[in-house]
Amino acid sequence: MMIYYILWVQNGRQIGRAEHLRVNDVIDMQLATMGTYFNGVLSTDKLVWSTSRAVRAVLRQFGAFVGEDWVLPESLASR
DSSP states (O other): OHHHHHHHHHTTTTSSOOHHHHHHHHHHHHHHHHHHHTTSOOOOOHHHHHHHHHHHHHHHHTTOOOOOOOOOOHHHHTO
């Protein structure tokens, strides 16, 4: 959650956000969290993707089991 928050603030998403967009950010955080258990996230949302990858890297550093990273296909990455 801390990594998501840091990336969220870094992108300036906390300023002037409508309530429905803040709710979406909370849902995104939950998706990124679930992605740490699985092989990442199936999302083209850059914040969700970056959070999931960063958290998975931190978990690996602490010796937690984290499966192989799912790689976003090029066809989706360019959207």
